[in-house]
Structures are given as C-alpha cells and as structure tokens.
Amino acid sequence: MSIDRTGTSYVTTSIPYVNASPHLGFALELCIADALARHRRRRRRGLRFVTGTDDHSLKNVLAAERAGVPTWRWVAEHAAAFEALGAALDVSADDFLRTSASPGHAPAVRALWTACAARGDLYRRSYRGLYCVGCERFYEPAELADGRCPEHELAPEPVEEENWFFRLSRYREPLRAAIEEGRLRIVHEGAREETLAFLRGPVQDISVSRAAARARGWGLAVPGDPSQVVWVWFGALSYYVAALGYGGQDRALLEAFWHGAAERVHVIGKGITRFHAVFWPAFLASAGLPWPTDLLVHGYLTLDGAKISKSGRTLDPLPIVARHGADALRYFLLRHVRTARDGDFSLERFTAAHDAELANGLGNLASRLFALVERGSSGRVPPAGAEEPDDAALRAAAQALPGEVATAVDGLALDDAVRAVFVLVDRTNRYLNRTVPWDLLRRGRQRRAEAVLRTGLEALHVIARELEPFLPAASQALRVRLGAPPLQADVGWNALPEGALLGSGGQLFERSRPEGARSSG
Ligand SMILES: [Zn+2]
Numbered sequence: 001m002s003i004d005r006t007g008t009s010y011v012t013t014s015i016p017y018v019n020a021s022p023h024l025g026f027a028l029e030l031c032i033a034d035a036l037a038r039h040r041r042r043r044r045r046g047l048r049f050v051t052g053t054d055d056h057s058l059k060n061v062l063a064a065e066r067a068g069v070p071t072w073r074w075v076a077e078h079a080a081a082f083e084a085l086g087a088a089l090d091v092s093a094d095d096f097l098r099t100s101a102s103p104g105h106a107p108a109v110r111a112l113w114t115a116c117a118a119r120g121d122l123y124r125r126s127y128r129g130l131y132c133v134g135c136e137r138f139y140e141p142a143e144l145a146d147g148r149c150p151e152h153e154l155a156p157e158p159v160e161e162e163n164w165f166f167r168l169s170r171y172r173e174p175l176r177a178a179i180e181e182g183r184l185r186i187v188h189e190g191a192r193e194e195t196l197a198f199l200r201g202p203v204q205d206i207s208v209s210r211a212a213a214r215a216r217g218w219g220l221a222v223p224g225d226p227s228q229v230v231w232v233w234f235g236a237l238s239y240y241v242a243a244l245g246y247g248g249q250d251r252a253l254l255e256a257f258w259h260g261a262a263e264r265v266h267v268i269g270k271g272i273t274r275f276h277a278v279f280w281p282a283f284l285a286s287a288g289l290p291w292p293t294d295l296l297v298h299g300y301l302t303l304d305g306a307k308i309s310k311s312g313r314t315l316d317p318l319p320i321v322a323r324h325g326a327d328a329l330r331y332f333l334l335r336h337v338r339t340a341r342d343g344d345f346s347l348e349r350f351t352a353a354h355d356a357e358l359a360n361g362l363g364n365l366a367s368r369l370f371a372l373v374e375r376g377s378s379g380r381v382p383p384a385g386a387e388e389p390d391d392a393a394l395r396a397a398a399q400a401l402p403g404e405v406a407t408a409v410d411g412l413a414l415d416d417a418v419r420a421v422f423v424l425v426d427r428t429n430r431y432l433n434r435t436v437p438w439d440l441l442r443r444g445r446q447r448r449a450e451a452v453l454r455t456g457l458e459a460l461h462v463i464a465r466e467l468e469p470f471l472p473a474a475s476q477a478l479r480v481r482l483g484a485p486p487l488q489a490d491v492g493w494n495a496l497p498e499g500a501l502l503g504s505g506g507q508l509f510e511r512s513r514p515e516g517a518r519s520s521g
Pocket of ligand 1: 135136152
C-alpha cells in the first residue's frame, strides 16, 4: 500500500451506544463526517474514514436484560441498525468497527492500558462517587443540576468500590496550552470555552475501571486484574487508534493515518466534549501517541423546537430517506443545521427546503438546461462561443466556487460550503433568465444560443463536482448525464467534451407538494 504520508487525513465519527435505535442526531454526525471525508478524498490526499458502535456500555446490558435476550445478540442486532443507517445515507466509510466484535479492538485497549501503566499513570484506590449509567461516568456534586445529571436529568447512583485511576492531573497544563494555542482545535465556541474553564480548575484523577461484578462481566478485563473491567469510555476512545491497528502486528495504517496524518479529525456531539478534549488526549499523551488535531463538535438537534430526549420524541431518519432519498436528508442536515451549532428539524421545514431549493432550484436548473440543449443543440454539448459580459461573470463565479467550498470545509463550516454551491445554482438560473436562450433559438440566433447553453452546462458541471461531498447521488447523476470527466481529474472551465451526446434521465428531485399547493395547517 502506498500512502502519501505528508498529506493524509483521518476522519471519524463517535461510536454511539446501541441501547436504542439510531436517531436523527447520529444521522447528522454521519453526514458531517462523510461530507468532510469525501471532500478530503477528492483532493487526493490519503484518507481513512471510520465509524462504528460502542457495544460495551452497561446500558446495553440493562437493555438486553429487559428484553430477555443475551447481551451479545442484543448489541449485534442494534449495531446492524446503525450500520444500515450509514449505508442508507450513502456514507463512504472505509471501516465500521464494533467494540465487542472487531478483532482489533481488545488488543488496542490492552495496549493503550499497558502503555499508560508503563508511564506510571495508573494506580488503584478505593473510591466513592455518584455514577450516571446513562453517561457512564462519575459526577462531582457541583456538576449536578439539583442533584441530577445534566444530560439525563436523573439522579446518579452512589457507588463505592476500588478502581484503577488515571493521573489526569498530570496532563492539565499541556492540554490547556494546546487548546489555547489551537494545536488541539475545538471547533465549537461553547465547547472550547467549557473545556478551558474545566482545565483552569482543579483537575482530579479519574477512575478508569469498574468492578467486573457491577458490569455483569460485560466488557474488557483490566490487564493483570480480572476483578476489574476497563471503563467503557477508556475502551470507546481507544477505538480511534484500534481502527488503525494500534496494538496489532501491522502498523501501516497507524503510521499513515495517526502518526503521519496532517489532520486527525474527530466529529462528535457536544455532550461528549470532555471525553475527547481532555481524557482522550491525556491517555494518548501518556501512551506516547500524538493527539487529534481537530474536534469538530456539532450541536444538538431539536425536533419541532423540543429537545429530543426531554420530549421523549424521536425521529427515525430511515423513512425520510426511503421517501426522499439520502441526498434530501443530507442536504437539510448539512445546510440548514449550522455545523457547530444547535439546530432544529421539522418535517415542515424539511419539505419546504426540499421543494424550493432542491426540486425547484437545482432540479429545475438541470431539467431546463437539458431540455434546451435537446432543442437547440440536438442533445449534444454545444461549442463554446465568443464570451459576453454575462457569460464571463458566471464563469468567474463558477471558477471561484471550488476555492470557496474548500475554505469553508477547511474551517469545518460545511453549511457555508453547501450554501456557496447553491448560490451558484441560483446565479445560473438567473443567468438563463437574463440571457433567455429559448428566445435566442426562436429568433434564429443559433450561435449565441449555443454559447449561452455551453456556459450554463459548464456551470452545472462545476456545481455537480462541488456537490459531491454533500449530495453524492445528485452529483453522480448530473456528471453521468453531462458525460463529465472523472471526479479525480484536475479540470478547468470548458471541461465537457464538445459534441458529446448528453445522457437521458428523469427529475433529480420530485416535489413533495404540487406547485402552488398550500400546506395544510
Ligand atoms: Zn447522565
């Protein structure tokens, strides 16, 4: 395997607990990570993109007990639902890792544990504290809201046992400096500030194991101490290097995509920032491994304005994908939810955006252009003509688009990237309205009509290429119809082969509501 080590990227999602079916919040995370990964892949840097599930949570054991099935079977069935969601959303992951089933996971956890122990960062002591099973972590009384876990709004249980502890306090200063200096970039203002505030306070060592009995024996035994299992979060975080073969024989992926990567990006939800911005880099530093470079922290999704967990309402993303296609849901989540902010989903807004921006905006642009080329140029790519100011302005806007998209993606603002593509969609639609090629054809101005149609097709080609990370299916359909050169090719303006017959095809997006229909209240 030959990998360019100077410019590789490693992109991951978090690994959700499988105690419930996947919901829209994880669909959002998959879409963000996939768009980033697809954009990186295009630039011909080496890329590795992994996702997966965390099977080791005590929550899984309890849910399986309630359902009356063995834990392993219960987690296998639920993990399959998460894998299916990725497939339905056109997620281009290179690997899907399950902490209880992937053969590389346990050796990686043991290797990380052993490395931390060798550094003198693990010690055993008895401990009593307040444990939230939902979060799988202990809480300090000051961190609770009216005695309840702020995430789950449930009172944590008092637990007293002897555990292994990790010397987190040792890593407070280097972590604080790295985050302040941007060597560990946290892309989410609130999450960054909260992490820095935590690191400026008195940082306690953390418990990184649990009594095996309390975990019902589910989990990985602590190396050399079978009475304890490794804390589920220590194991879950290890997945990021386990997926690259850490602790195994073959170090090629680890060298290329961890040690040698230009960027190591973890896409996570804001509720698990501390695990990724504090605990994980500390474990890595202890084990002598480099840190992630970027934490892309997305916000929480509300559903019709209500917090999903609070209202008890959830929304299954699969029926939406089945009805409207993966691109439609990807579009809404990537454009109408700001990447590092909280966002809201409602079927009403989803449908409105789908119809106005996808069916009318992009879909209409494509269908009118293809119909005009059919009529004015026998369905073939017309020759480029003498450029008039309208044409030059559209060309300049189209040629600027790849740079605008790259800048937005590099800033981890995917919503700005999608918005930039759709600015060009609108601009191209307006260009056709202004240059009126159907009128030119009627008046027999064939050469000018062809020049206009060629300019429109070239703009559509740029749009199709730049859409690929966000709307891969629409991008592919458009590029096939245009007879476009491969995505990896470095192409400029006038990249379409003159005289080539355009492919046939239907509507890119079917409107949900007939034109002019009023939404019923
Ligand atoms: Zn909790």
